[in-house]
Each structure stands twice: as C-alpha cells, then as structure tokens.
Amino acid sequence: MKGIWLEDKQLELKTDLPIPTPPSGESLVRVVRAGICNTDLELLRGYYPYTGILGHEFVGIVEQGPDNLINKRVVGEINAVCGQCRFCRSGIPTHCEQRTVLGIINRNGALAEYLTLPVANLHPVPDNITTDAATFTEPLAAALEIQEQIAIAPEARVLVVGDGKLGQLVAQTLALTGCDLLVIGRHTEKLGKLEPKGIKVGFADLVKPKSFDIAVECTGNPEGFNLALQGLRPRGTLVLKSTYAGKLTLDASALVVDEITVIGSRCGPFAKALELLAKDKVDVTSLIETTYPLEQGLAAFDRAQQRGVLKVLLNMD
DSSP states (O other), X not given: OOEEEEETTEEEEESOOOOOOOOTTEEEEEEEEEEXXXXXXXXXXXXXXXXXXXXXXXXXXXXXXXXTTBTOEEEEOSEEOOSOSHHHHTTOGGGOTTOEXXXXXXXXXXXXXXXXXXXXXXXXXXXXXXXXXXXXXXXXXXXXXXXXXXOOOTTOEEEEEOOSHHHHHHHHHHHTTTOXXXXXXXXXXXXXXXXXXXXXXXXXXXXXXXXXXXXXXXXXXXXXXXXXXXXXXXXXXXXXXXXXXXXXXXXXXXXXXXXXXXXXXXXXXXXXXXXXXXTTOSOOGGGEEEEEEGGGHHHHHHHHTSTTOOEEEEEOO
C-alpha cells in the first residue's frame, strides 16, 4: 500500500508498504480522507523521535472487524491503551503507560491507504456529516477537551491566542458557552472567518494586561505564549493547546507571583465532537485550504507548511 513515511525528519511516499493485519480486538480500516495536523509538522521538525506513517486525523471505512461496523464510515480515537495500568484503571486512558498513538508513538498512522485501531476506539460517523467535515473530529474533540478540564462560565473573560486551524476550532467551541471571548491573531482573512459568528477578534494590541480569567494558547510559538500569559489576571488559568518542537523560555516568576494555573490540554471527547458536527453547531469545512491525492502527499506537506495555510486534506478515494 501507499503511505507517507517519516524517518530522520525526512518524508517519503512509500508505495510498497504491507497492508496491516489487525491483531485481536482491532479493526482494519480503509482510509478515505485524512488531514495534515500541526503535530505532524512538529514531528517532521523533530518534536518527537517518531519513525513510521504519519497522520491521526482521518475518516475511513471498516473492512475487517465486528459485523456492526463492516462497511461503515468511522473516525478513531488515537490512543490505543492497555486497560490495565494505573491511568487506565483510574479512567484517564489517554495517559496509559503502555499506549501507542496513531501516527505519533509506536503505531503507524492515517496518511496511508489502510490503518488498524482497536474496535473500542472507533466511532461511526452519522450519515448527515460529510466525509470532509468528519475529518475534523479529532481536532474538534481536542478543542472540546478544554471544557472537560475547566468550567467556562458565561461571565468568564476568555482569550484565545492563535487564528490557525486549532485556534479556529477552540474559538468556535468556547463561543458556544456564551463567555466573553476575544480571539487574537495575525491574519485578517482568518479572523474574518470568526467575526460573522459574533466572535470578537483582533490583533495583539487589543490585549490589556491582566484582564482575562482564562487564556488559551494555540500558536505554538513563544510570542503567543507570552501574550497569553500577559493577558491573564492573578490566579487566572493558562491552557496550552500547542506542541512545541523547540524549547520554550518563560518568565517563571510571573507564574508564581500571579499564582497562574497552567494546564496542558490535548485529546478530547469524540462523541461530543460528532454531536456538534451532526447538529451543525460548528463550521469546519470553511477551514479546508485544499485537498491533494495521496500520491501527491509530499506536495501536500509543502503546502501545509506555508505560512497562513489552514487545513490540507489528503484524499485516498
């Protein structure tokens, strides 16, 4: 089969990869659509020493698995877990000590014609969700994870720093809480996607120091982190949604003096993400920049790395 292979920070389109054989408890999924994520780009830059097929945002069709899923469109949670370690037993399997992670840790990913995942990870896609829209289930779930971790009251003043793919989804999901929301970015066109939804947007000069209860950092760069931190009131909460390939330098004394709570945030609830998509509560398809066939996957990565580009999809059909 064909797949986008990462090794030593180099990408290759391989055409002779074996179709995976699903082990017990797993399904074979034929991938029909997949998205290139910022995490894929960070892996390419060396964020984590991964070798294998990239990709973890996908929609596929089950070809081997339980009868109730055969020939069904599915999306899949990316953490394959042991079910036995202290984290699994405590109900937080995304931190399983033995986990493999689709396209990230010890498990080939979705930028290929086939993948395998545990049956328990798979979620059928409702018929009224298009395949393109369903490709956003994983990042939309990641955006929703913020609300799993902290309560967002309607009176809360919330700052989102970043107008890219994840920042757009975080902004839309937070807006559903009715909070007092401001999204800061660098691109007028991207911010313009949020304004018609009634979301306040602007540039960094709008951020008044120590005026927000919650700040969500979605840029993956030190400038975004510093802006988010500066905007927080004492005892505010800083949520980090970005992965960083490089080292982050920060003023730790500001965290201590203002007693800031810092929360890392990644994988989230797929069922809730699919529910939002099915009810058309969020707009995801306007975030699609372009779609490439799998055979042009390297060109797709080149495009995805260009400044200001939103979501690039790969089509395996």
